[in-house]
């Protein structure tokens with residue numbers, strides 16, 4: 445398997461699987477460090493793509509495992525296929541966390557309707573059924589209350605998963621999770637390089653609307669001890685999973701300050717966009733540094749910040765947003781503003 449044994453010199457080419465806004469912002473950070481980027485979303489031309497780049501990474505997890513396993517034999521892949529394999533499957537993700545002593549919500553696998561009945565009986569109602577693969581922004585999730593019909597819940601979850609299967613994957617089974625009465629949802633973004641240096645950004649609070657991230661508040665307003673614990677968990681997971689690259693760890697903080705990991709994403713994350721404007725090194729630059737074998741940058745926060753996503757027609761407000769001279773507006777250049785689609789974000793810097 446090809447490995448990168450030295451830092452990539454400027455002028456080298458980074459291949460990015462996926463061509464959304466995360467890839468776009470990564471390519472922009474890479475360009476500042478002197479790299480070229482090839483974005484890639486054509487499964488037919490894999491070999492040609494591998495020949496044209498020096499290292500490959502990805503900006504989303506819903507890539508068929510076979511694609512990255514083939515690529516990994518041709519060109520260095522960071523993070524590796526084994527990381528993607530865990531992070532693209534909710535059950536494997538939770539098993540992995542628990543296996544390295546990191547708590548998650550209580551959960552059970554549900555491979556079919558009979559499995560769902562068993563799992564719900566064990567976890568208790570209310571609970572949430574999530575598709576094991578291909579879920580994002582709350583898609584593929586069904587809440588099961590005292591009166592919910594499990595046949596319908598199963599069909600609804602499978603329906604969402606089948607929609608997601610169009611991005612290339614199999615609709616696997618489901619996971620039943622206990623509902624957490626959380627105090628706050630937070631995330632920590634951590635980078636790890638091949639020489640085992642690890643740097644994390646401060647925990648941030650994430651507020652959702654309709655299951656989609658609406659606002660990120662940096663830093664999360666938590667006692668120092670809890671924030672330190674959250675960072676320690678993210679660092680521990682990055683090391684144990686064998687990460688080279690970036691990992692976003694989404695967590696719930698309960699009312700008694702327990703931390704439960706909800707999800708892992710081995711790539712730049714929406715909740716890290718504030719770092720573009722408010723940190724010494726942005727999550728995108730850090731990602732490029734880790735993938736290219738450069739020393740990691742400082743993650744220090746220059747000021748506090750609030751990042752607001754611009755979904756659908758919220759981005760039409762660009763002129764009003766710009767009339768606040770301190771607002772840092774980022775638009776992704778997408779042509780069609782469908783409801784709920786991430787069209788851009790705005791970060792407001794809070795000077796202390």
Ligand code: AMP
Nearest residue numbers: 549580581582621622623624652655707
């Ligand atoms: P996910 O796709 O797993 O990130 O879930 C999307 C959102 O649904 C989360 O950010 C939470 O707001 C909510 N959610 C997911 N799982 C749970 C849970 N077990 N208990 C309470 N809320 C949840």
